[in-house]
Amino acid sequence: MGEKVLMKGNEAVAEAAIRAGCRLYFAYPITPQSELIEYMAKMMPKVNGTFVQAESEVSAINMVYGASGCGRRVMTSSSSPGISLKQEGISYIAGANLPAVIVNVQRGGPGLGDIQPAQGDYFQATKGGGHGDYRNIVLAPSTVQEFADMAGLAFDLADKYRNPVMILSDGLLGQMMEPVEFKPQKTKEELEELDRQHYEWCMYPNEDEPNHHHHEINSLEIDPLVLEKHVEKLSEKYDEIEAKEKRFEKYNIEADNEVLVVAFGTSARIAKSAIDELKEEGKSVGLIRPITVWPYPYEAISEAMTDKVKKVVVMELNLGQMIEDVKLAVNGKLPVEFLGKVGGILFTPEEAKAKILENL
Amino acid sequence: MKVIAERPKSLTDLQFTYCPGCMHGVAHRLIAEAMDELDMRNNMMGVAPVGCSVFAYKFFDCDMAEAAHGRAPALATGMKRARPDMHVFTYQGDGDLAAIGTAEIIHAANRGEHITVFFVNNAIYGMTGGQMAPTTVPGMKTTTSPYGRDENDIGYPIQACELLATLRAPYFIERVSLLSPQEILKAKKTVYKAMKFNKEERGFTFIEFVSTCPTNWGVTPAEASNWARENMLPYFPIGNFRDKSKEEGEAK
Ligand SMILES: Cc1ncc(C[n+]2csc(CCOP(=O)(O)OP(=O)(O)O)c2C)c(N)n1
Ligand code: SF4
Ligand SMILES: [Mg+2]
Numbered sequence A: 001m002g003e004k005v006l007m008k009g010n011e012a013v014a015e016a017a018i019r020a021g022c023r024l025y026f027a028y029p030i031t032p033q034s035e036l037i038e039y040m041a042k043m044m045p046k047v048n049g050t051f052v053q054a055e056s057e058v059s060a061i062n063m064v065y066g067a068s069g070c071g072r073r074v075m076t077s078s079s080s081p082g083i084s085l086k087q088e089g090i091s092y093i094a095g096a097n098l099p100a101v102i103v104n105v106q107r108g109g110p111g112l113g114d115i116q117p118a119q120g121d122y123f124q125a126t127k128g129g130g131h132g133d134y135r136n137i138v139l140a141p142s143t144v145q146e147f148a149d150m151a152g153l154a155f156d157l158a159d160k161y162r163n164p165v166m167i168l169s170d171g172l173l174g175q176m177m178e179p180v181e182f183k184p185q186k187t188k189e190e191l192e193e194l195d196r197q198h199y200e201w202c203m204y205p206n207e208d209e210p211n212h213h214h215h216e217i218n219s220l221e222i223d224p225l226v227l228e229k230h231v232e233k234l235s236e237k238y239d240e241i242e243a244k245e246k247r248f249e250k251y252n253i254e255a256d257n258e259v260l261v262v263a264f265g266t267s268a269r270i271a272k273s274a275i276d277e278l279k280e281e282g283k284s285v286g287l288i289r290p291i292t293v294w295p296y297p298y299e300a301i302s303e304a305m306t307d308k309v310k311k312v313v314v315m316e317l318n319l320g321q322m323i324e325d326v327k328l329a330v331n332g333k334l335p336v337e338f339l340g341k342v343g344g345i346l347f348t349p350e351e352a353k354a355k356i357l358e359n360l
Numbered sequence B: 001m002k003v004i005a006e007r008p009k010s011l012t013d014l015q016f017t018y019c020p021g022c023m024h025g026v027a028h029r030l031i032a033e034a035m036d037e038l039d040m041r042n043n044m045m046g047v048a049p050v051g052c053s054v055f056a057y058k059f060f061d062c063d064m065a066e067a068a069h070g071r072a073p074a075l076a077t078g079m080k081r082a083r084p085d086m087h088v089f090t091y092q093g094d095g096d097l098a099a100i101g102t103a104e105i106i107h108a109a110n111r112g113e114h115i116t117v118f119f120v121n122n123a124i125y126g127m128t129g130g131q132m133a134p135t136t137v138p139g140m141k142t143t144t145s146p147y148g149r150d151e152n153d154i155g156y157p158i159q160a161c162e163l164l165a166t167l168r169a170p171y172f173i174e175r176v177s178l179l180s181p182q183e184i185l186k187a188k189k190t191v192y193k194a195m196k197f198n199k200e201e202r203g204f205t206f207i208e209f210v211s212t213c214p215t216n217w218g219v220t221p222a223e224a225s226n227w228a229r230e231n232m233l234p235y236f237p238i239g240n241f242r243d244k245s246k247e248e249g250e251a252k
Helices: A011-019 A034-047 A057-068 A080-095 A123-128 A144-161 A171-175 A190-197 A222-244 A266-280 A298-304 A323-331 A350-360 B024-037 B052-059 B072-080 B094-100 B103-113 B159-166 B179-201 B221-231
Strands: A005-008 A023-025 A051-052 A074-078 A101-108 A137-139 A165-169 A177-180 A248-251 A261-262 A285-290 A291-293 A311-318 A336-340 B044-048 B063-066 B087-093 B118-119 B172-177 B206-212 B239-243
Touching: A005 A144, A005 B179, A011 A034, A011 A074, A011 A101, A011 A144, A023 A034, A023 A057, A023 A248, A023 B072, A034 A051, A034 A165, A034 A171, A051 A057, A051 A311, A057 A074, A057 A080, A057 A101, A057 B103, A074 A080, A080 A101, A080 A165, A080 B024, A101 A144, A123 A165, A137 A144, A144 A165, A144 A177, A144 A222, A144 B063, A165 A171, A165 A266, A171 A266, A222 A323, A248 A266, A248 A311, A248 B206, A261 A298, A261 A350, A266 A285, A266 A311, A266 A350, A285 A298, A291 A323, A298 A323, A298 B063, A311 A323, A311 A350, A323 A336, A336 A350, B024 B052, B024 B087, B024 B118, B024 B179, B052 B063, B052 B087, B072 B103, B072 B118, B087 B094, B087 B179, B087 B221, B087 B239, B094 B103, B094 B118, B094 B159, B094 B239, B103 B118, B103 B159, B118 B179, B159 B172, B159 B206, B159 B239, B172 B179, B179 B206
Parallel strands: A023 A051, A023 A074, A074 A101, A101 A165, A137 A165, A261 A285, A261 A311, A311 A336, B044 B063, B044 B087, B087 B118, B118 B206, B172 B206
Antiparallel strands: A005 A177, A137 A291, A248 A285, B172 B239
C-alpha cells in the first residue's frame, strides 16, 4: 500500500473517489467544501475524467442523475445550504434506483448560518430530506483517513444497492489535515468491469443488445398500483440494507462502564478525548460511534447498556437530532442526557468530560 | 395505407396519450423521422420533460431518461459527458424550459453542450390544466391569468430563441411552426438539419416549435392554428437565429 500523506479531508475524499473509479464530478462552490471541488477541477482532466462546475446545486445533482443513468461512477459534493438544493435530485435518483455519491461537508445553519463545522443536517440526511418514501445510505466519518476510505465504500454500496449514498462529514473534517494512506487506483480493466456491471439496467447500448436499445431511467409510475409495487420494492431494498450494512465503532466498551456515550463524526472525536482522560482517573465510560447513521445501529447501543451503565449521554453539534434514534435504542430503560453545541461551535473535551461526570 | 402513415422506427408502438389535434405527436414524429433517416437511433439517448410529453420516454424507441421539471438540460449534460460516443436530445415544454428550467437551459446552451433541445411552445401549461406559461401572450386568458395576461404586472412572453441567441456558444438556433402541413414540412427540414449537426458533434442545437394546445385554449385544432398564427407569431417570429455552419462557410 501507498505511503502516508498529509492532506485536508476535502482533498483526501476527492483523491480517494478518483482512485475508486469516479470519473465524473459535478458541483457548485461553497465553503467549507471548496477544496473538494477545486481538487476535482485540478485532477479530473489528468485522469481523462469530467469536471463541470454547474450553475447551481440543483443542476449539479441532475447532471449526476443523468450520468448515473448512463451507468458510470459519479459524485457531487456541497455543504449544508447546497445539500438542501440537491434534495429534489436525490429523491429522483432514489426513485429511479440509481447509484450516486453525495458528500456533505456540513456547516452551521439554519438558512445561510455560518461556515463552521456542525451536525445540523442529521435529520435531513437520515430521515429522507427530499419528498417521498426513500432512504439514503449515510456514512459518518470521524477522521480524515476514514473520510477518504468512505469514498470507495460509498461507491461500492451505491452500486450494490443502486441507491444514493451520502458521506455526512463537517467543516472540521473537511478542513483539517491528517495523514492518509490511499488505496491503489483502480485499473483500466477494473473500471471497465464496473461499467459492464451496469449494462443490464443503464442507458447505453452494449454488446448484449447492439442493435436496439431502449432502457428507461425513470421515477414516474402514474398507476397507483404500479407505484405501490415500486415503493414496496424500494422498501425491501431498505430492509436488506438495514440487515446487512450497519456499521459502528465500539470505543472502551467494557463490562464496568458506568456511562455510555453515543456520538458520531467530529463529536465522537471529542468524546474520545474525554473518555481517555476519565479512564486515567479510573472512571469507565464507553462510546458507541455510529459509522452508518442510516442504517442506524440501534442494537449496538442496546447491547452496550450492560448492568452497571446508569446513563446514556448523547453528544452532537446540533440541538439534539440523533438523540431521537438513541432514545429508540434505549427504549426508556435508562435516562438519556444530552450535550450539544450550535452555531458552528465545537464543545471542548473538558465540556464533554464535565457532562459525563455530572452523570456518573 | 399510404406510406406517410408508416410509423418511424424510432417510435415505439405505444399509442400517444395526446389530445386529438395536439402537436406533441407531430413534433415526436419529426424527431423520430430524422433519427431514422440519419440512422441515429442506436446511439441516441433522449430526455423527457415534465409536462404533457412526460411519457415521451416511452414513445421514443431509444434510451430515454425522465427528468425532474425543467432539469432536462442538466441530465443531458451528465449523459453526454458520461457517454461522449452517444447522441443526446431533450424534449421540453415552455413551462419546463422557460420557467422552472431557465437556469438549466441557459447554462447548457452557454457551455455549448453537444445536445439538441426540442422546445414545444404552446403558450400554456398543458399538463396541469391550462395555467399561464412564461410564453403566454399578453391578453391571453388562462386559469391563472383569468383576466388576460397583464404584461405590466407579470411581464412579456419569454422569447427563448432570442434569449439564447445572445450567447456565443450555441451552434444552431431556429424557430419553426407546426401550424399547417406546409409549415410542418419546413419544420421537418430544420429538425433534420439540427439532428445532423448533432450527429456531427457540431455543438449545441436548439429548435423551438410554435405549437398549440386546443384543449386548454378551449378551441378546435383548426381554430387553434389560426389563433396561434394571429397571436403567437407576432411574439415568436419564425426564423433562424444562429447557424454557425454558414459562418463556417459550409456552402462552398
Ligand atoms: C417541481 C414541480 N413543480 C410543478 C410541477 C407540476 N407541473 C407538471 S407539468 C407543469 C407544466 C408543464 O407545462 P409545459 O412545460 O408548458 O408543458 P405542456 O404540458 O404545455 O406540454 C407543471 C407546473 C411538477 N411536476 N414539478
Ligand atoms: S392538454 Fe394540450 S398540450 Fe396537452 S396533450 Fe392536450 S392538446 Fe396537447
Ligand atoms: Mg406548454
